[in-house]
Amino acid sequence: SVEPTEAGDYKLCFDNSFSTISEKLVFFELIFDSAQEEEEEEEEEGDGWVEAAQPEDTLDVKMEDIKESIETMKSRLERSIQMQTLLRAFEARDRNLQESNLGRVNFWSAVNLGVLVVVAFLQVYMLKSLFEDKRTVRT
Numbered sequence: 001s002v003e004p005t006e007a008g009d010y011k012l013c014f015d016n017s018f019s020t021i022s023e024k025l026v027f028f029e030l031i032f033d034s035a036q037e038e039e040e041e042e043e044e045e046g047d048g049w050v051e052a053a054q055p056e057d058t059l060d061v062k063m064e065d066i067k068e069s070i071e072t073m074k075s076r077l078e079r080s081i082q083m084q085t086l087l088r089a090f091e092a093r094d095r096n097l098q099e100s101n102l103g104r105v106n107f108w109s110a111v112n113l114g115v116l117v118v119v120a121f122l123q124v125y126m127l128k129s130l131f132e133d134k135r136t137v138r139t
Contacts, residue, residue, distance in 0.1 A: 025093050
């Protein structure tokens with residue numbers, strides 16, 4: 001969490017000094033909680049239709065309630081979009097990890113199967129050689 005102390009542009013720096021050889025996946029998320037000021041500016045520009053309608057007093061309260069619920073819904077939808085994006089990024093990272101693990105498991109399973117087959121043939125050959133009679137019989 002970073003609390004902005006000055007207005008302006010900020011830079012993010014990701015350090016790769018741990019290991020430049022190994023592969024890394026970096027994910028970061030920016031959430032702007034201070035978007036309230038921008039929304040107020042948008043409201044001032046976009047509220048011309050409210051003033052032009054000249055609602056009655058009872059209607060004014062209902063319109064304010066509706067407007068407030070729409071704004072609440074908008075902020076909740078934006079938050080849910082952020083959460084879904086975050087979950088999609090986690091899912092993509094986990095899927096890549098699983099696919100690389102599957103490749104390694106398949107490779108080493110094939111190596112183990114090959115070793116098992118070679119050992120099986122060697123054992124059969126050794127057992128057969130134990131029971132072979134190498135003496136020559138003269139008749």
